[in-house]
Amino acid sequence: MTTLTAIKKLNIQQIRNDFPILQTEMRGKPLVFLDSAASSQKPKGVIDAISQYYESQHANVHRGVYELSQEATDAFELGRERVRAFINSEFTDEVIFTRGCTESINLVASCFGKKFLNKGDEVIISAMEHHSNIVPWQMICEEKGAILKVIPVNEKGEIIFEEYEKLLSDRTKIVSIVHISNSLGTINPIKAVIELAHERGVPVLVDGAQATLHTKIDVQELDVDFYTFSGHKVYGPTGIGVLYGKRKWLDAMPPYQGGGEMIKTVSFEKTTYNELPFKFEAGTPDISGAIGLGIALKYITDLGLDAIAEHEKELLEYGTKKLLEIDGLRIIGTSENKASVISFLIDGTHPYDIGTILDKMGIAVRTGHHCTQPLMDFYGIPGTVRASFAVYTSIEDIDKLVAGVERAARMLR
Amino acid sequence: MTINEIQDGIIDDFSYFDDWMDKYEYIIDLGKNLPLIDESEKTDEKLISGCQSRVWLGVEHKEGIVEFKADSDAVITKGIIGLLIQVMSNQPAKDIVESELYFIDKIGLKEHLSPTRSNGLLSMVKQMKMYAVALNLIK
Numbered sequence: 001m002t003t004l005t006a007i008k009k010l011n012i013q014q015i016r017n018d019f020p021i022l023q024t025e026m027r028g029k030p031l032v033f034l035d036s037a038a039s040s041q042k043p044k045g046v047i048d049a050i051s052q053y054y055e056s057q058h059a060n061v062h063r064g065v066y067e068l069s070q071e072a073t074d075a076f077e078l079g080r081e082r083v084r085a086f087i088n089s090e091f092t093d094e095v096i097f098t099r100g101c102t103e104s105i106n107l108v109a110s111c112f113g114k115k116f117l118n119k120g121d122e123v124i125i126s127a128m129e130h131h132s133n134i135v136p137w138q139m140i141c142e143e144k145g146a147i148l149k150v151i152p153v154n155e156k157g158e159i160i161f162e163e164y165e166k167l168l169s170d171r172t173k174i175v176s177i178v179h180i181s182n183s184l185g186t187i188n189p190i191k192a193v194i195e196l197a198h199e200r201g202v203p204v205l206v207d208g209a210q211a212t213l214h215t216k217i218d219v220q221e222l223d224v225d226f227y228t229f230s231g232h233k234v235y236g237p238t239g240i241g242v243l244y245g246k247r248k249w250l251d252a253m254p255p256y257q258g259g260g261e262m263i264k265t266v267s268f269e270k271t272t273y274n275e276l277p278f279k280f281e282a283g284t285p286d287i288s289g290a291i292g293l294g295i296a297l298k299y300i301t302d303l304g305l306d307a308i309a310e311h312e313k314e315l316l317e318y319g320t321k322k323l324l325e326i327d328g329l330r331i332i333g334t335s336e337n338k339a340s341v342i343s344f345l346i347d348g349t350h351p352y353d354i355g356t357i358l359d360k361m362g363i364a365v366r367t368g369h370h371c372t373q374p375l376m377d378f379y380g381i382p383g384t385v386r387a388s389f390a391v392y393t394s395i396e397d398i399d400k401l402v403a404g405v406e407r408a409a410r411m412l413r
Numbered sequence: 414m415t416i417n418e419i420q421d422g423i424i425d426d427f428s429y430f431d432d433w434m435d436k437y438e439y440i441i442d443l444g445k446n447l448p449l450i451d452e453s454e455k456t457d458e459k460l461i462s463g464c465q466s467r468v469w470l471g472v473e474h475k476e477g478i479v480e481f482k483a484d485s486d487a488v489i490t491k492g493i494i495g496l497l498i499q500v501m502s503n504q505p506a507k508d509i510v511e512s513e514l515y516f517i518d519k520i521g522l523k524e525h526l527s528p529t530r531s532n533g534l535l536s537m538v539k540q541m542k543m544y545a546v547a548l549n550l551i552k
Binding site: 027321349350351352353357360367368369382411412 | 434435437438441465466467478486488489490532
C-alpha cells in the first residue's frame with residue numbers, strides 16, 4: 001500500500017542503541033564499523049530471539065508429534081513466511097533456506113545446470129560479479145561443455161546494456177547477474193535485464209546479497225526467476241540464506257542434496273522426493289537462523305525500507321563529497337545509481353596500508369579485491385579500500401573515516 | 414651478529430616507541446627507504462601471492478651464507494619485510510633453519526604474520542626457511 005505521508009526520518013542514535021556491538025571498542029577506541037557490505041551487525045532483537053529459541057523452544061522440526069517440536073516448527077516456518085512477505089513471493093514454498101547466498105547460487109547452477117544445460121549452451125553473467133556468481137557457473141559449464149559469456153562494464157562500473165543485448169541468443173539458457181555490486185555499489189537495471197531475457201524465454205537469477213539491506217525487493221514485480229541472498233548481510237544471523245525460485249523452475253529441477261527432509265518415501269529400489277520447499281532442504285535446517293532472519297527482516301520492515309534508503313542516500317552523498325575533498329583520492333565505481341558503498345584509492349598508497357592504519361584508529365573498513373578479481377583486473381588495480389554504510393551508520397562515523405583516511409594518507413605519502 | 418642478537422636489537426629499538434603511530438611511522442619509513450628488489454626483477458617466479466598485498470622474494474647463497482632480497486607493493490608490508498631481512502639475511506643456512514622468530518610478537522606486529530591476514534608475509538617466512546632447509550641439505 002502506498003501512503004501519501006512523507007518518509008519518516010529515522011532516529012539513528014536510537015537505532016544504534018539496538019546494536020550492542022556498536023557500544024564496544026576496537027583497538028581501545030570506540031568502534032567505527034564501516035564494513036557492513038561484508039556482514040552487517042545484529043540488532044538485539046535478533047540476538048535475543050536466537051537465545052530464547054535455544055533456551056525454551058528447541059527441538060527438531062517437522063517430525064515430532066510432541067508440543068515442543070510443533071512449536072519449533074511453527075517458529076521456523078514463521079521465519080519462512082517472514083521472508084516470503086519481505087520479498088513478496090506468491091507462495092511460501094518458493095522460499096528455500098540455504099546456508100547463504102553462495103549456496104543458493106551453487107544450488108541453482110548445479111540443479112538448473114544438470115537439467116537444462118547442454119554442450120554449446122551459454123550462461124550469461126556480468127564482469128562485476130562476486131566470485132560466488134562466477135565460479136559455480138564455471139564449474140557447471142565445464143561439466144556440461146557449456147560456455148560462460150560475460151557482459152562487460154564501462155569505466156563508471158555499469159554494465160554495458162547494448163553488449164548484453166548482443167550476448168543474448170538462442171544458445172543462452174540462463175542469465176545470472178548481481179543486483180548491487182559489492183565492490184562498486186552500482187545498482188544494476190535488473191528489471192530491464194529480466195525483461196529482455198524473458199523476451200527470449202531465458203530465466204534470470206539475481207544475486208541480491210548486497211541489495212536486501214538497501215532496497216525493497218518485490219520478486220513478483222521484478223518477475224525474477226531466482227533471487228538469492230544471505231541472512232547475515234541483512235542484519236540476520238550467519239549460516240542462513242535464501243533462494244527464492246519460481247515454482248515452475250524449482251519443480252523442474254532435480255534435488256541438490258540427498259538425505260532426510262527432502263524425501264517422500266525411501267526404498268532401496270526407488271526414492272521419491274518431497275515437495276517444495278523441502279525437496280531442496282536435505283537434513284536438519286538452520287532453525288535458529290531462520291527464526292533470527294525473520295526477526296531481522298521484521299526489524300527493518302518496521303523501521304521502514306524507504307526511510308532506511310533515505311538515510312543511506314544521505315550517507316552516500318555526504319561520504320562521497322567529504323572523501324573527494326581528500327587530495328589524491330579517487331572513487332572506483334561512479335554510477336549515478338549507487339547503494340551506500342564507497343570504494344576508493346589514494347594516489348601513491350596501497351589499500352592494505354590504509355586499512356591497517358584505519359584499524360589502529362578503531363575504524364573497520366575492507367581492503368583488497370572484495371572477491372571480484374576480474375573487476376579489479378578491468379580497472380588495473382590491486383584492490384580498493386571499501387567503506388560501506390548501513391542503517392546504524394552515522395554522519396559522525398563518516399567524519400571519523402575521513403579524518404582517519406587523511407591521517408593515514410599523510411603517514412603513507 | 415647472530416639472528417637472535419639482531420632480533421634483540423630490534424626489540425630494544427621498538428621499546429622506545431610510545432604509541433602505535435610512532436611505531437608505524439618507523440615501519441613506513443623503513444618501507445619507503447628500502448629499494449629491495451629492482452622493478453625488472455619482480456618476476457612471477459619470485460612472487461608470493463597474498464590476497465591483500467604482493468610480496469617478491471629472491472635468494473642467493475655463497476659458501477653456506479644465504480642472502481635474501483624481498484619487496485612488496487604495500488609499504489607497511491615492505492617495512493616489516495625490511496625487519497625480516499635484517500634478521501634472516503646473510504646468515505648461515507643452518508641458523509636460519511633453526512631460528513625462532515620471536516621479535517615480531519615482542520614488537521607487537523604479530524597480527525601481520527597471521528595466516529588469515531593474507532598479505533604474503535607468512536608465506537614469505539615459510540619460503541625463506543624452505544630455501545635454507547634445501548641449502549642445508551645440499552651442503
